[in-house]
Amino acid sequence: MKKSIYFFIICSLFLTACWDNNEPERMLYIHGIGVDYKDGEFEIYAQLLDLSSIARSDQPSTNAIQTEVGRATGKTIDEAAVNLYRAVDQRILWGHLTFVIFSKELLESEELVQAIDSFVRYRETRYTMWVYTSDEPLDELLLVTPILNKGMTFSRTADPMNTFYQESFVDPVSLRTLLIHLDEPGHEVNIPFIVSSNRWETPKGVDPVLEIKGISVITKSNLKGSLFDGDAEGLRWMSEDTSRAQITLENDSNQKKEFTTVIVDNVKQKITPVEEDGQLRFDIAIEVEVTTSGEDGQKGEEKLKKGIIEQIKKEVKRTYLKGIEQEMDVFRLSEQAYRKKLKAWQRLNKNGQIQLTEDSIRELDVSIEKIRTERTVRH
Incomplete structure (x- = not known):
């Protein structure tokens, strides 16, 4: 019995060792x-x-x-x-x-x-x-x-x-x-x-x-190409993860150049592939919310909305066109076709990609769901 106890004691000493740490x-x-x-x-x-x-x-x-x-x-x-x-x-x-x-x-x-x-x-x-x-x-x-x-x-x-x-x-x-x-x-x-x-x-x-x-x-x-600075700004409107971005608009209605910067958040987008004349084109809908100062809002909400919508469309189109110049699908439209128009994708894809042209975006709709106003800036 004593020999068994001694044996277990000796074994436990080895088990608790940390010499290999x-x-x-x-x-x-x-x-x-x-x-x-x-x-x-x-x-x-x-x-x-x-x-x-x-x-x-x-x-x-x-x-x-x-x-x-x-x-x-x-x-x-x-x-x-x-x-x-x-x-x-x-x-x-x-x-x-x-x-x-x-x-x-x-x-x-x-x-x-x-x-x-x-x-x-x-x-x-x-x-x-x-x-x-x-x-x-x-x-x-x-x-x-x-x-x-x-x-x-x-x-x-x-x-x-x-x-x-x-x-x-x-x-x-x-x-x-x-x-x-x-x-x-x-x-x-x-x-x-x-x-x-x-x-x-x-x-x-x-x-x-x-x-x-x-x-x-x-x-x-391989590396297909790169987009920098303004050429890449359209990416933020096509990302599901965009949390917060800014847009600066020019206003020269009073014979003097003035600029307004607004914060755009809660960006949502929907890409719908459409089969047309045997080819795939895409309808893109972007929905955003805007935060602006009270002073900016007083200058005309409808005019502000129009300027924001035009700027977002301009940035999306610029990034898209700069991408296809280098044969890049920067908005992953081919993946959208694969997920939503599989049969057309199977017929038209080459190595997983749909051939994109300047006219592949059929419609680009931007809407502003809400404009929030911060406290009025006083000078």
């Missing part, structure tokens, strides 16, 4: 990564995050170095990652990877699918990471820190939804969304295009920040 302070955490492709090799830029600097506050010490960026190359991304391991002091953990930036060179190559598969198949990475593209040096983008030295976990690339709810320009795209769109008919996806911006300054000089410039449209095999 990894100590957090002895690990390095990758927060973001950039992937480039040059001269037949992948280049990866890994952004290491110092969790200790933001453990007690969202604003680290002003003297703290929040991040470092490492570089490695390889015939595959896995080989590049292994080469990166040779130049680190501690074990690297990929479980905190929050975003990835693909270079323009990678998107123009035929290696995009291999790059995506590397993140999908690796057990530590998650489908929730955000995806971006850029034509700027990736190491420089990864070294940009947030405004007022906020923690890196609050950066534009790591937390895009925070600002998207205030100004919905381009929909953030996760790895999960990327995979879904590339697998569905149409096989195109709009990826946010980021650049380094010099809009902010400190007493010490310019404080670079990351800014969404527009979109790049990709397929499984």
Whole structure:
């Protein structure tokens, strides 16, 4: 009996041991990564995050170095990652990877699918990471820190939804969304295009920040093209996720140019494919709500409505036409045809896409459901 007790005691000692655990302070955490492709090799830029600097506050010490960026190359991304391991002091953990930036060179190559598969198949990475593209040096983008030295976990690339709810320009795209769109008919996806911006300054000089410039449209095999600034503004009226946007209207009725800015929210849209003369065309209905100052509302609600409707139509048409110039289906009309006019789609599609022309949008109707008035501005 005593021998049995001793045996169980000895076994329990082994069961409670934690000799194979990894100590957090002895690990390095990758927060973001950039992937480039040059001269037949992948280049990866890994952004290491110092969790200790933001453990007690969202604003680290002003003297703290929040991040470092490492570089490695390889015939595959896995080989590049292994080469990166040779130049680190501690074990690297990929479980905190929050975003990835693909270079323009990678998107123009035929290696995009291999790059995506590397993140999908690796057990530590998650489908929730955000995806971006850029034509700027990736190491420089990864070294940009947030405004007022906020923690890196609050950066534009790591937390895009925070600002998207205030100004919905381009929909953030996760790895999960990327995979879904590339697998569905149409096989195109709009990826946010980021650049380094010099809009902010400190007493010490310019404080670079990351800014969404527009979109790049990709397929499984290549980069189709990009839309920037005003050419991409129509996207916000065709997105189910648009939360809040602004429009500035010009008013020169008093022989003096005046401008009115209104806030547009609660954007809803309906796309209806219509078969006509053996081809597919699309009727688009957009419904919005508007918030304006009392002073703007006093200038004439009907005139204000007309101006807003005309501006939204103008932006949608401009983005659509700029897209088809590069053979891009930026509004994913082919997918709408697949879901709502399957037989016509089966007859007309080529590689999942419907041939779009300048006349493919048959009707574009914009209506304003409600105009809300803020407090009157007094000067």
